[in-house]
Amino acid sequence: MSEHSAPALKSADDPAFMLPASLAALRLPLCVGGLFVMLLGWWLASGVGSDDLSEVEAAHIGANFGMSVYLTAAVYCMTIVLGSLFFVLIQHLVRAGWSIVVRRIAELVMVMVIPMGILFIPIIGSLWMGDGTLYRWDNAQYAAEHGFPEAVWTEKIRWLNQEWFTARTVGYFAVWTMLALFFFKNSVRQDQTGEKAITDKMQYWSGPAVMLFAATTTFAAFDWVMSLAPMWFSTMFGVYLFAGSILGAHCLLAVASYVLQKTGAMRDEVTVEHYHDLGKLIFGFVFFWTYISFSQYLLIWYGNIPEETEWFYVRQVGTWGGVALALIFFHWMLPFVGTMSRHVRRKPGLVCAWGAYLLVMHYVDVYFMIMPSVEEGSAGGLVGVIASILCVVGMASLLTGLVLGLAQQNKVVAVRDPRLGESIAFENI
Amino acid sequence: MSEKKEKTVHGVIAEYTSVDTLMAACRRVRDAGYEKTDAFTPFPVHGIDKALGIKPTILPWIVLGAGLTGTATAMAMQIWMNAIDYPYIISGKPFISLPAFMPVAFELTVLFSSFGAFFGMWALNGLPKFSNPVFTDPRFDRVTDDRFFLYIDSKDEQFQRADVEKILGDTETDYVQTVVEDESSDKVPKPFFMMWGLVAGLSIIPLLVVLKMRVSHSSQPRFHVFYDMDFSPAKEAQQYSTLFRDGRAMRPDVAGTVARGEMQADVDFMTGIDMSALTAIDQPRAERLVRRFNPLYQSDAPPAQEAKSEAGTQAGKSDDGDGPQDAKVDVADEDASENKPVQPAAEPSAAEPSAAEPSAAEPSAAEPSAAEPSAAEPSDGEPSDGEPSIMDTTPWLDKNPLVLDEKTLANGRKNFGIYCSVCHGMSGYGNGLVNERARKIVAQTWVQPSSLHQDTLYADKYPDGKLFSTISNGVRKMAGYSGQIKTRDRWAIVAYVRALQLSQNASIDQIDEAQREGILKEQADAKKVLKEKAAAEAAKTKAAEAAKDAA
Numbered sequence: 004m005s006e007h008s009a010p011a012l013k014s015a016d017d018p019a020f021m022l023p024a025s026l027a028a029l030r031l032p033l034c035v036g037g038l039f040v041m042l043l044g045w046w047l048a049s050g051v052g053s054d055d056l057s058e059v060e061a062a063h064i065g066a067n068f069g070m071s072v073y074l075t076a077a078v079y080c081m082t083i084v085l086g087s088l089f090f091v092l093i094q095h096l097v098r099a100g101w102s103i104v105v106r107r108i109a110e111l112v113m114v115m116v117i118p119m120g121i122l123f124i125p126i127i128g129s130l131w132m133g134d135g136t137l138y139r140w141d142n143a144q145y146a147a148e149h150g151f152p153e154a155v156w157t158e159k160i161r162w163l164n165q166e167w168f169t170a171r172t173v174g175y176f177a178v179w180t181m182l183a184l185f186f187f188k189n190s191v192r193q194d195q196t197g198e199k200a201i202t203d204k205m206q207y208w209s210g211p212a213v214m215l216f217a218a219t220t221t222f223a224a225f226d227w228v229m230s231l232a233p234m235w236f237s238t239m240f241g242v243y244l245f246a247g248s249i250l251g252a253h254c255l256l257a258v259a260s261y262v263l264q265k266t267g268a269m270r271d272e273v274t275v276e277h278y279h280d281l282g283k284l285i286f287g288f289v290f291f292w293t294y295i296s297f298s299q300y301l302l303i304w305y306g307n308i309p310e311e312t313e314w315f316y317v318r319q320v321g322t323w324g325g326v327a328l329a330l331i332f333f334h335w336m337l338p339f340v341g342t343m344s345r346h347v348r349r350k351p352g353l354v355c356a357w358g359a360y361l362l363v364m365h366y367v368d369v370y371f372m373i374m375p376s377v378e379e380g381s382a383g384g385l386v387g388v389i390a391s392i393l394c395v396v397g398m399a400s401l402l403t404g405l406v407l408g409l410a411q412q413n414k415v416v417a418v419r420d421p422r423l424g425e426s427i428a429f430e431n432i
Numbered sequence: 433m434s435e436k437k438e439k440t441v442h443g444v445i446a447e448y449t450s451v452d453t454l455m456a457a458c459r460r461v462r463d464a465g466y467e468k469t470d471a472f473t474p475f476p477v478h479g480i481d482k483a484l485g486i487k488p489t490i491l492p493w494i495v496l497g498a499g500l501t502g503t504a505t506a507m508a509m510q511i512w513m514n515a516i517d518y519p520y521i522i523s524g525k526p527f528i529s530l531p532a533f534m535p536v537a538f539e540l541t542v543l544f545s546s547f548g549a550f551f552g553m554w555a556l557n558g559l560p561k562f563s564n565p566v567f568t569d570p571r572f573d574r575v576t577d578d579r580f581f582l583y584i585d586s587k588d589e590q591f592q593r594a595d596v597e598k599i600l601g602d603t604e605t606d607y608v609q610t611v612v613e614d615e616s617s618d619k620v621p622k623p624f625f626m627m628w629g630l631v632a633g634l635s636i637i638p639l640l641v642v643l644k645m646r647v648s649h650s651s652q653p654r655f656h657v658f659y660d661m662d663f664s665p666a667k668e669a670q671q672y673s674t675l676f677r678d679g680r681a682m683r684p685d686v687a688g689t690v691a692r693g694e695m696q697a698d699v700d701f702m703t704g705i706d707m708s709a710l711t712a713i714d715q716p717r718a719e720r721l722v723r724r725f726n727p728l729y730q731s732d733a734p735p736a737q738e739a740k741s742e743a744g745t746q747a748g749k750s751d752d753g754d755g756p757q758d759a760k761v762d763v764a765d766e767d768a769s770e771n772k773p774v775q776p777a778a779e780p781s782a783a784e785p786s787a788a789e790p791s792a793a794e795p796s797a798a799e800p801s802a803a804e805p806s807a808a809e810p811s812d813g814e815p816s817d818g819e820p821s822i823m824d825t826t827p828w829l830d831k832n833p834l835v836l837d838e839k840t841l842a843n844g845r846k847n848f849g850i851y852c853s854v855c856h857g858m859s860g861y862g863n864g865l866v867n868e869r870a871r872k873i874v875a876q877t878w879v880q881p882s883s884l885h886q887d888t889l890y891a892d893k894y895p896d897g898k899l900f901s902t903i904s905n906g907v908r909k910m911a912g913y914s915g916q917i918k919t920r921d922r923w924a925i926v927a928y929v930r931a932l933q934l935s936q937n938a939s940i941d942q943i944d945e946a947q948r949e950g951i952l953k954e955q956a957d958a959k960k961v962l963k964e965k966a967a968a969e970a971a972k973t974k975a976a977e978a979a980k981d982a983a
Contacts (some may be wrong), residue, residue: 297534304531305523345492430478 012427013271015194015418022410023266030411033404041076041397048072048390063136064378068387070129070137071231071377076395077126078227079369080402081119082244083362085220086252088113088179089245091186092216095209101280103426104272107417108259109252110190111410113183115402120176122398126227127172130165139378140233141165151234163230171226175219182212190417197419220245231376235314239299244372246295250288251365254358257281261355268415272427275349279431282348285357289342292368293335317375326371334364366395440613441593442565443468443585445572446600447607451477454580457603458483461584464599468588472566472581491552498548499541506540507533521692568614571607583611699725701833702919704897704904709827828897832930834923844928847921851913860884860932879909884929885936899926 013019049069087109094102126137135142140163146156161167186205193201221241229240237243260273260281303311318327338361347353370391417423448454454471461469462485471480514520515527525532554560566572566583575581582603584596593610600608656662667673667681676683685691699707702725711718834840849858857863862883870878888894903922906912913922943951 297531301531301534305525307524343496 012424015414019267019269019271020414020416020418021268022407022415023263023268025266026263026407027411030404030407033400033407035404037397037400037402037404039397040393041401044076044390044393044395044397045069045073047386048394051384051387051390066133066136067378069390070126071373072387072391072394074126074137074227075366075370075373075391076398077119077122078244078373079366079395080115080122080398082248082365082369083251083255084112084115084119084402085179085216085245086248086250087255088116088183088186089213089216089220089249090252090256092182092209092213095186095206096213098206100422100425101277101429103417103420103423104269105256105260105277105281106420107190107413107415108256108263110187110417111406111413111415112252112255112259114187114409115406116176116179116183118402118405120180123172123176127169130168138163138168138230138233140230145233149234155234159233163233168226168230171222175223178215178219182216186212190420191413193420194414194418197421199421202421220248228372231373232314234310237299237303237311237314239295239302242295243299246288246292247365247368250285250292251362253281253284253288254361254365257285257354257358258362261351261358263415264351272416272423274427274429275351276429276431277426278351278354279345279348280429282342282354282357285354285361286339286342286348289335289338289361293339296330318371323371323375326367330364330368330371334361334368338364439615441586442611442613443583443587443591444593444596444600445566445569445581445583445609445611446603446605447571447574448580448582448603448605449578451580453604454582455480455483457582457600457605460603461582461599465590466584466588466596468585468591470583470585472572472575472583474576474578474580489556491549491556494552495545495548498552499545501548502540502542502544503537505544506537510536524692563614565611565614568612569609571609697726698833700829701923704829704900706827706829706897713825713827823898826898826901828895828901830891830895830897832896832923832927834920834927836927840924840927841931843921844924844926844931847917848925848928848932851917852925855881855910856884859936860929877909881910885933890933891930896926896930899929 046069048071049065051065051068090102090109091106091113093099094106129137130141133141135145139145140159146153185208189201189205192198224241224244228244229235229237257278260269260277264270264273300315303315317323338357342348342354342357347357374391420426446457448457451473454473455477458469458471458480462483467485469484471477471484473480510533511528514522519527521527522532566581571579572581582600584591584600586593597608597610669682671681672679673681675681699705699722703721705721707718707722710721852860853864855862855864855866857867860883862881864881867878867881882889889899900922902910903917903925904912904914917925940948940952
């Protein structure tokens with residue numbers, strides 16, 4: 004009922020701004036266990052192969068499947084890390100006041116772009132060590148086997164070759180690491196000094212940063228995911244992946260805030276108003292994802308040109324058709340209706356539940372983008388699905404452990420941000 | 433006297449200088465139980481609805497309802513337009529094609545939701561409202577600048593002027609005032625009426641111009657409001673186009689393809705000929721027909737002789753693309769006539785009314801076409817006068833392949849009315865309007881259309897398949913209609929012609945017992961009417977004659 008009473012800011016050393024000990028204790032188990040589970044999933048997936056194939060072929064299919072499962076997990080984690088990076092950038096860009104209490108969580112997550120860079124080494128390695136193990140364009144015979152026109156393929160190969168692909172990936176990570184570290188270090192420095200100039204500096208650079216981000220994520224989506232079907236192209240693909248990415252980031256913020264509050268941190272700082280805003284943004288981005296993915300589908304479906312429909316064709320028949328329908332119903336309709344009401348958005352527990360649910364659905368979406376492009380086009384049966392889940396749960400746990408480690412060395416709230424008070428007092432009309 | 437009169441009190445208003453004092457007052461008034469209250473501020477104040485105890489609005493539900501109405505409207509509109517009222521295949525998609533309807537559904541949902549939000553807000557707030565009693569207070573003007581006001585309406589259940597003034601006076605305010613009726617004139621100023629009159633007058637002008645144009649003539653060319661709609665760059669049938677090498681604007685089907693919904697591989701159905709029987713007696717001709725009508729047919733290796741015969745037929749015949757070449761009978765075709773090796777003497781007879789009998793005209797007409805392939809196809813035998821016409825030797829289908837139900841006959845009647853009746857007449861006696869006109873102007877080249885009611889044209893002598901073939905390919909001066917009437921509709925016409933023939937020769941025994949009485953009665957009535965008419969006519973004539981005689 005204290006609509007406009009000036010908020011009493013706690014001192015920067017208040018335990019409410021520290022990572023609760025119960026969460027800090029999970030660091031090591033999560034890191035070690037996560038790494039183990041991830042490798043177990045990958046190993047299981049690599050064993051997937053048809054019985055009626057020769058050993059060499061089975062090994063090839065297995066390696067292809069294993070790499071695809073690993074890529075799915077990596078892209079899933081990467082989208083959420085990038086979504087968090089974008090969240091920080093856009094809050095600075097629009098000089099948002101409401102979000103300061105939750106911004107630090109996104110800042111902690113975005114630094115995970117560095118471990119993600121290490122986790123991407125096997126993906127680049129598959130290009131140099133193998134021969135079309137993950138990305139089939141890496142195989143010299145691929146075009147001839149599939150009867151692609153020579154002239155088109157020559158042009159494709161100028162972009163899709165292992166040297167240039169590696170250089171680009173390194174470039175993306177360089178840009179993101181630079182952005183993440185710049186915004187993280189400045190924000191952390193402000194925890195000590197409380198300078199307003201730091202906020203101004205971050206706001207000043209957020210514009211160019213957003214442009215760099217947009218260019219790099221678009222091309223990263225083309226390279227890492229779209230090039231799995233090398234003859235297929237969709238200019239909207241970058242936005243499609245980004246739509247899921249920004250949705251995932253907001254969901255993660257809702258879940259993380261809720262968990263932190265339950266374990267004792269920032270109880271007075273994050274209020275129902277912030278969950279309400281996160282809920283609104285989740286609702287909005289659920290529809291944004293739908294809008295973008297449907298727009299991509301509609302144009303291709305309407306044009307009905309074989310070279311464009313290829314990607315959706317395999318995703319529209321059989322089991323994948325079922326997954327496509329599941330995405331429509333459970334990635335759009337259910338959460339769309341579920342998060343529409345103001346009453347839902349103003350219940351932190353419900354916002355957290357929808358966030359967790361959508362994080363799962365986002366994995367289904369990424370799975371739907373990558374796995375049908377596996378050579379066999381199958382999900383590898385039950386073992387394949389279990390292996391995929393193990394792999395992504397392992398990688399996500401590993402990253403969570405690392406985030407917790409980083410959080411323990413820092414604060415979980417930007418404690419001396421000049422507008423922290425404004426954020427705490429924030430109210431929706 | 434009027435000054436003494438107590439003015440109507442609408443409520444009480446209090447002025448505040450800050451948000452905090454206003455909020456405190458709001459809470460106090462809310463806690464005292466007042467419900468019909470309102471706060472006025474120069475800018476939106478967070479949390480004021482809670483402080484005033486304003487219940488959550490039902491506007492979201494209105495918006496939801498409006499949005500769903502928008503979705504439903506868009507869907508219903510598109511399904512109705514594209515699948516029911518004007519079924520139209522666009523881009524090869526089904527009539528009801530959900531993905532294609534989505535963008536419009538989305539847009540209408542947004543549009544209706546916005547309308548729902550905007551006008552719903554109006555309705556809930558009682559807008560548009562041009563005046564409010566609080567405007568009578570001169571200090572209220574500062575509400576758009578730096579003052580905050582709290583208002584308690586007299587319609588509130590617990591409104592007691594003294595209580596309200598007291599409770600407001602207890603808050604941090606220097607100014608509490610009753611809001612009274614605005615007694616300034618509510619008459620609309622005269623200039624407004626003049627303006628409205630002027631606008632109404634001006635708006636009539638376009639209507640008057642249109643009305644004048646409707647009843648007057650002009651030597652000026654038409655005024656094109658939408659030039660590109662009047663002169664569309666799209667080509668019409670038979671127009672020339674420079675885009676294609678052959679100059680045709682209308683494109684023929686791509687070789688080896690069939691348009692959607694046009695796939696018709698049943699050659700019997702397409703030609704009216706029993707193909708299995710024809711194969712037994714004349715295989716080359718059967719194969720030519722199959723190749724012509726069945727797009728799926730692929731001969732393993734067409735023998736040279738067949739190809740040659742095809743070329744011969746093509747050269748000898750008109751280049752009309754439709755209809756089986758062999759059955760094409762068209763004595764009016766000049767080119768074909770020139771190529772005919774034997775010119776039978778039957779031609780002049782075509783001009784005579786008696787030539788309406790197909791049996792008289794057909795053998796002569798068919799002979800050349802039977803003779804023609806023989807030029808290239810020696811195996812067909814020498815042409816001789818004794819040889820029967822190909823029209824007689826062809827194994828025509830005896831039975832109409834359509835299901836003969838009311839729908840088929842209605843369809844046949846419709847198409848007969850459109851295409852056949854202009855010459856053959858509505859009842860098929862060969863007395864259609866064109867024929868009547870031709871007789872009136874004594875057209876020299878006119879060939880009397882056949883009456884369909886003659887025993888040579890009945891099903892026993894003239895099988896359904898043959899009738900179908902005649903409709904498709906023409907006879908004497910009658911052109912073939914295969915290019916204009918769909919195959920199914922041509923068969924429906926055949927069925928209707930049979931029904932017409934039956935109708936002119938039916939006996940009462942063929943009618944259902946139940947209906948017989950009614951028909952007999954109708955017949956008796958009709959006869960009576962005719963008789964009366966004839967009697968009246970006779971009487972009239974008689975009277976006229978009598979008058980003449982008298983004169």
